[in-house]
Amino acid sequence: MISILILGDGNVASHLYKAFSKVNTIVVTKKNSRNLTNIPNTDITILAVSDDAIAEVSSNIANSLVVHTSGSVAMTSLKNKGRKGVFYMLQTFSKDKNVDFSEVPFCLEAENEKDYALLATLAQLVGEKVYPVSSEQRKALHVAAVFVNNFTNHMYKTGSDICSEYKVPFAILEPLIKETAAKIEFLSPAAAQTGPAIRKDQKTINKHLALLNKQQQEIYTTVTKSIQNGN
């Protein structure tokens, strides 16, 4: 039996609570992080709070093992007196969408092997993909995630804006978007690169630039240059 306290009231806290509640060998309690009285004593305390609140909330927890769920905060930012760890799930959590935890990578860190093993056991009770990731690696992963998720989404947004302007249904692009994402499961992104930039097809590049607004041109030029430099 593992006892868990989740502190937080955002999407991560509620999805985790839901997942843990379904497991017989987990006893889970969830509390708002603004109310730190009557904290139950649990095996693991999970702070699913904003990055800025981690230090302060953790300084008020006397439980033995306190972990946070942030991608960009070091383990040492926890200010509890007991042991520290990280229980970071690299996935986007939306309020209204169920999370398939079997697809979520759990990136775990702890101060000692026993705590790591406990966090790994917990992760495996709800998920399948468990990785040991140090604070420095997690920071790098978090930046990499910004590129593959946030910036990729902005590429979709730009494509969608161009479609709107020329009255073409964005749905035409959806199969290509799916295919582009599916491709990298069997081909490295470097090997999968196609298009006018990598071909150095300046004639097509110029035609494209002529269709874009200033901000779109800036993205087009910067990314094209980076592709051509082999970055």
Added chain:
Amino acid sequence: MISILILGDGNVASHLYKAFSKVNTIVVTKKNSRNLTNIPNTDITILAVSDDAIAEVSSNIANSLVVHTSGSVAMTSLKNKGRKGVFYMLQTFSKDKNVDFSEVPFCLEAENEKDYALLATLAQLVGEKVYPVSSEQRKALHVAAVFVNNFTNHMYKTGSDICSEYKVPFAILEPLIKETAAKIEFLSPAAAQTGPAIRKDQKTINKHLALLNKQQQEIYTTVTKSIQNGN
């Protein structure tokens, strides 16, 4: 019965040939575009040649209806004396990967309704998604495709480079990549945007920039600015 001649020897030509060959009501011939003698007289002649070759190859074809398969060349660039059209499939074709034509959007254009109907019939014999797309719309689609496919792939590449540098398996990011692509089927890219840029979280942005090389910083800054400007 529809008779088709495909001129070309790239991936588009060979995938189309394979798909048409399976249909009873299509008779298809494929020829190398460098050998324009003994051209059979067919209902539709499909030029699956490079953009630069379209004008010249088409000027040598006497068949009634000649179409090209390019995303970035206007229908009027065809120089055959007969009727003209476009049979553009918006998808990436790899040499060694089978194409699921039911997922491929066919973007069609013709000079008259009868020819458009013939091209649509042909497309529906191998596929499901058929759209009327003018030359101007097609040009816009082609640029939009560069963003959602080529540039997105470069975001994956950058994420992959960051992972390599910090010795984190890129596989950790694959579920997020899939989720990001899947999300826009039920959420507009504008509504799906998350991350430090849209939150104007300058503290996290600065931490991220400190981890990146100069070229990566340039992409990070340009895309962040564009997200924040609501572009």
